[in-house]
Amino acid sequence: MTEKGNKIFVQGAISPELVAGAIAGLEAETDQGAHDIFLGRVRSDEIDGKKVAAIDFTAQEEMANAVAEEIRTESFEKFDLKSIHISHSIGKVEAGGLCIFVMVSSGHRQQVFEALPHVVNELKSRLPIFGKEIFEDESHQWKVNK
């Protein structure tokens, strides 16, 4: 199962049910003995005395989906993976909400342990997605990835 052509975007926060559903959806894939999951959550960082209440994500969605597909293809070539799931939020996610969900699956643990950081780092550096951090007083600043 390669999930080719999947679209990555989810409106608003990624629900725990979506994550659970992705795990449950692999029950029939009995050759996949190992899954590794990355979940990114919006933090309520305090910046100059103001707390982040939410992040509003925008993107060049068509390109982001195309680049995610490239990263998926490259990762299947580089690692012995059976499936890769990628979801990312678009629109507003309140602090505490999940905004990215990546799950890689393989026969055994070693490959998923190696592949997951690669996939997540490539997504963070190459997807044309832009986060606007909205403070509790409704002022904002543009997120900068570390």
Add this chain to the structure above:
Amino acid sequence: MNIEFRYHGKLSEVLGRNSERLQITSQNAGDLIKEIITHRPQLRETTFQLAQKNKIMKSETPIEELDIDVFPPFSGG
């Protein structure tokens, strides 16, 4: 060439618009970045890169499309 530029993230805020058409003479992305700055000096202090056909353009990439994305640094995840 008359090109439609699509500004994303912080850039749309800096310029107060999501897109615009500009008449351009550059042949490649490196020259185009300089030409955009002459039209929109507000971008001089910002970091940005260009994409066409859903691919990031390198300096030497020739301009082939009439729609070009202008991106600030990515900040997903």
